[in-house]
Amino acid sequence: MNTPRPTSPTRRAQLLAAGAATVTVVLWASAFVSIRSAGAAYSPGALALGRLLAGAVALGAVCLIRREGWPPRAAWRGIAISGLLWFGFYMVVLNWGEQQVDAGTAALVVNTGPILIALLGSRLLGDAMPPRLLAGMAVSFAGAVAVGLSMSGDGGSSVLGVVLCLLAAVGYAAGVVAQKPALGRASALQVTTFGCLVGAVACLPFAGQLVQDAADAPVSATLNMLYLGVFPTALAFTTWAYALARTTASRMGATTYAVPALVVLMSWLFLDEVPGLLTLAGGVLCLAGVAVSRSRPRAGTGSGNGKAAAPVRTPEPQPEPEPEQA
Template sequence: MDRVVGAGDRKALAAAAITVVLWASAFVFIRAAGEDFSPGALAFGRLLTASVALVAILIVTGEGMPARGAWRGILISGVLWFGVYMVALNWGERYLDAGTAAMVINIGPVLIALLGGLVLGEGFPARLMAGIAVSFGGAIVVGLSNSGGGSAAILGVVLCLTAAAAWAVAVVAQKPTLAHASALQVTTGGCVVGTIACVPFAGQLVSEAASAPLSSTLSVLYLGVFPTALAFTTWAYALARTTAGKMGVTTYVVPALVVLMSWIALREVPTPLAVVGGLLCLAGVAITRSRPTKPEDAPPEDAPPPRIPNRT
């Protein structure tokens, strides 16, 4: 029975899978839209689109406003993750290709796991730390395979590291918030807060949208509806059902998916090194999600079953 995955765990895994696929696609669409939209304008357009969609869903479902206890985490995640993260990532991808940006951003799960252990008391399980090590190594390999020989601009790396740090702090703040509000409420609140934080870029969005081609405008709308409104909600749903450390490490699959999507959308053929890195990413995630086949203190298979005392 220890190997049987519960229904709740299966739902969390499915939500996490949706999240990483959509987030991987975001790196490709950011690169595409970034040719016509500045970092702040792209973030504001993406967040505004997501906020409209999420508020509409919140009204239709009748969930209402989050409880008072949720607002501290919503404000922190809204400013850092929906605001700082998105602007910094958009800016960083002006200097880094999508694969390299995805690799640098994946410093975030390491910070999430460490902060989760320190702040949330999640501890540092051996399998989690081993999975982090393997997946982080795979992320580095994927990034190196797509980095043009390590010639990425220092500014782009710094911006992506800034985004990763903002993401990590926001996730640790978001985790306890989910005890007071639903995934939809937390995501909607954070998205609205991030949109308000990016209002100074509204003028840039209007002027740039007027001259941008339809394909770039559609990319902004896609980023708002799918990698933001949908994927951030499925992330929050899964985060509420597992630890921040385990959720963070699932995103190590993203660099491999980014390389694959770039191959399909941009006709870039992944190198053998990228394939190796992608397999390492998947192996690390498998380690963190696996369970020991037999507890260390389990009796031998041929041992008689323990006697159950009569509790009368």
């Protein structure tokens, strides 16, 4: 008897999650281009606060339209931690760190984040660490190192800048791992909206700087700050949460290794920064590693149950078949 297998809804859910992750990495890559413009006119804290306020307004409007309501009490711990560490601390420290080191060093240090996510996810969330995921992350990190080295210029680096970028990576990783359990209790939109609000409240001490910088900033820098809030923050963090709710933190962290490759491409297209061979090779390695980490073993190769059941020796001529295992 041929029982229909429920592959269609599962496949559709996988495609939606993959599409959401793709939207996230593309928008996060575009953020690096916008930060270059806005960061020249806004101080690190003011830029983070302006970006979070714009994101909170956009997300709040969507929540009101959809009548999402408040998240359940059980989700607030993860929302508060991710809001403080990822939306607030990460954005301020990263903006500050990128003013102290060249772009290549910043990219190299911050890209330790996915590795930290995998380690924390394995320890705190019980995420599996399959060989394909580890191999893919190793390939992608090698690509990120190549991109970082090729982008390192004469801007120089300071110990403070490296420490700040490393703290940003730690805040990013801890925020992602804290967010994952909250997504089991609240919707992706709720977790993102209230996490963004928590981050904005944490950055309110920079309100005076934001007002002062906005008065002197060119229109292009302010528009880039608003773009950062609406698209790489409001939209991209929501699609991230949607995808994270449907996979492990480790696998989602590995997916973000596509960002350096896309940054290279966007810098080439929009800033006329022609990449060298080492940069291109690093970008290809990043994408190849993501493909490996997201791939799944072929059916029948990941389990030994079928092989173990075959050599059963029984005196009966017609052994009763064992029930099929999922």
